[in-house]
Amino acid sequence: MNGLYDEFRVALHSVWTRRWLVLAVAWGICILGWLAVASIPNRYDSRARLLVDVNEILPDEVQAGSSGRQQIDQIRETLTSARNLEKVAVTTGLLPAGANEREKAGAVGMLRGSIKVIPQQENIFELTTSVGVPSLSDADNAKLASGILDSLITVFRDDQLRGGRMNAREGLKFLDAQIADREKALREVEARRAAFEAQNIGLIPGGSGSPAQRxxxxxxxxxxxxxxxxxxxxxxxxxxxxxxxxxxxxxxxxxxxxxxxxxxxxxxxxxxxxxxxxxxxxxxxxxxxxxxxxxxxxxxxxxxxxxxxxxxxxxxxxxxxxxxxxxxxxxxxxxxxxxxxxxxxxxxxxxxxxxxxxxxxxxxxxxxxxxxxxxxxxxxxxLLAQREQVRMRGEVQTETDAIKVELLDPPSKPTSPASPNRPLFLTLVLLVGIGGGIGAAFGLSQVRTSYATAAKLERASGLPVIGSITEVVTPERHIDRRKKLVWLAGGSGALIGLYALLLAAEFIQRGLVA
Structure with a gap:
């Protein structure tokens, strides 16, 4: 036990003798670490909850298109479609006027990575966005986070209102074309059958249906x-x-x-x-x-x-x-x-x-x-029956809201950054700096061979040590040591003061955003 205590005292003495190295390394690590932490942009999160209700006014057999569950799945997929995100980017100012395709793709990709749609229930969705644009201030990023969700919900509502009626018109147009094709084919077959009956009038027995059916x-x-x-x-x-x-x-x-x-x-x-x-x-x-x-x-x-x-x-x-x-x-x-x-x-x-x-x-x-x-x-x-169903569905969507979008929780206004946790990072950098300085001093003591005690010298050489001479400190040297100790305390205090100043600046900046 005494040997372990002696080893600890020797290690502590070796570090203390190289205290200026500890302070220099700590300062270097802290400065570099704090600069890296300062370069990380703040990201602000905003959350909202949305209720999407499919108004099934008509029975299932009369409804044209997908059922309620399929419509909700489709809404989930199209909520963050590229077309909607491009509109959001234009509305929030992320895309300037006259932007090229590359800029549009970049803005859409950024928004798609920052927006998440989390289904909580069958027809309730939680929308979250995390924004941290380096070119914007913290206040602008916080405002942009909630603005993106506001714009996305508005665009989605407008698209659903127009999309239902547009789908009904497109469906009627498609069915009309199909009905015209089938009607033309039906008339051609009728003409061929009449011509065949006239050509083989004595060989085809009268009556409706085929000979086997008759x-x-x-x-x-x-x-x-x-x-x-x-x-x-x-x-x-x-x-x-x-x-x-x-x-x-x-x-x-x-x-x-x-x-x-x-x-x-x-x-x-x-x-x-x-x-x-x-x-x-x-x-x-x-x-x-x-x-x-x-x-x-x-x-x-x-x-x-x-x-x-x-x-x-x-x-x-x-x-x-x-x-x-x-x-x-x-x-x-x-x-x-x-x-x-x-x-x-x-x-x-x-x-x-x-x-x-x-x-x-x-x-x-x-x-x-x-x-x-x-x-x-x-x-x-x-096809005639389907056309009538689509027409009835279109009339219902025109007269009522076929898909009802209700905002349960409006987009939250962030007052503090969600990431990074800058106070924690600043503290960790300080601890890493101090630890790095101590580690550097201890490592240097292991490289440079010296013996702090006579017993250690005796074990290393294998020869008996007759005696040891302690250091004699003169009054002048004692004054010099006290002066250097003051400088060491000042350097250490300055490091701690800089850390406290960075923490204060962080909280003041958060207060400005709020």
Whole structure:
């Protein structure tokens, strides 16, 4: 422990003997360090908070363009766009009038590096700027920091107000051009289809849709007719069974015979109805005419079984038989109509199939033209719907604020520089200067071999030291030492005083900015 204490005393003595070197090195380091600190420009920070609210007045399916989240992402990207930053540079005076492209790029790059957009929530942004232009004073830099944010927010508001309406007009213009192109293409396809139909008028079956679609529709209807015919035939069979077990006439005592018979009366009525149908212009191929002819044939057979004149006393027409006959005739007409329609469908299917087999190229070409027409028509209708949506969105943006920009916290007015921390740097330079001086003195003592004590000399030489002679200080030398000590204290005090003066100047300068 005593050895360590002795080594410390020796080191302290070696430094003290070179105290003027310590002071000189400290002064040199401090002067250079303080000049470097003074050359660092002060940077002033300003902060603001912005709320960007997308006003979704229309539902999502009616809104044209991006959704609310996508619009906010786009706002985040375009807030510090080059166009906006160039406007900010012009507004704040960073760009002079008539600046060239290089100066504009430099100003935009400087602003992009100094402005940060920090999203705090989905639609709340914190804007920060840090400005330190060497050519400007501290007061001007502090004013410029808040002015940049003020100008950026103003430019952003104006762009959003004009941009929404401009986007709606540009969108309508683009959609109008697309609709015109699709309409032209649609007319061309229509003309080609009409010319193809006229050229192959006997080879293309009529009807809407392609041959495959018409065959599919006919088969679907044919399936329905088959099920309906089965039910109608079952009902007709039931009516025939009931009619076979029901007498045509009934015997009424004391009543004369019914003139002409029941079947003959029904036959006369049916023939009159057939004449009426033909007078209205119905042909023999009409389903009602076919059904009535079938009923007339059945009534003729019944009339022949009654015999000529159908004479017989006391017989009267059976009302149940007449009702069943009318029911059977109606069901026969239904079955006949279904059979006729089935035959028509089968004939149409056979005709389309025959045309496809005989002319496969024509059918394929016709299908291709129809498919092209359907595609263009779908695109045309979709573009019309989109144009209406864009128009409605543009009207909403014109009448209301589609994007609302609200300033939650205005740009702060900086009163002190954010960087550098000059008082801390000045103190560190002073400490480094003093430490550098002490280190230089100690290092020099290690280079120049000398022995401060007899014990150290004895250890270094390996020889016994008989004795040592202490320094004799005369009164004249003592006065000289006191004078030099005063000079040393004055030099050290001047260094500390200069440090205090620099600190005072820093705080006074901050007060001038505030």
């Amino acid at each position: 065959v599919e529709a006919a088969r679907a209807e044919l399936s329905q007719i088959d099920s309906q015919m089965i039910a109608a035939q079952a009902q007709l069979a039931a009516a025939n069974g009931q009619l076979a077990s029901t007498p045509a006439t009934i015997n009424v005592p004391g009543m004369g015979s019914v003139g002409g018979g029941v079947a003959r009366q029904q036959l006369a009525g049916a023939q009159n109805e057939l004449s009426s149908m033909r007078s209205r212009g119905l042909t023999d191929a009409h389903p009602d005419v076919i059904a009535l002819k079938s009923q007339i044939a059945s009534l003729k057979a019944l009339a022949d079984r009654e015999g000529p004149g159908a004479s017989g006393g006391g017989n009267a027409q059976n009302p149940a038989y007449a009702s069943l006959s009318a029911m059977r005739a109606e069901r026969q007409a239904t079955v006949s109509a279904l059979s006729t329609r089935k035959a028509q469908l089968l004939a149409e299917i056979a005709k389309i199939t025959s045309h496809q087999i005989q002319n496969p190229g024509i059918a394929a070409e016709y299908d291709r033209i129809n498919g092209e027409y359907t595609a263009f028509k779908a695109q045309y209708d979709k």
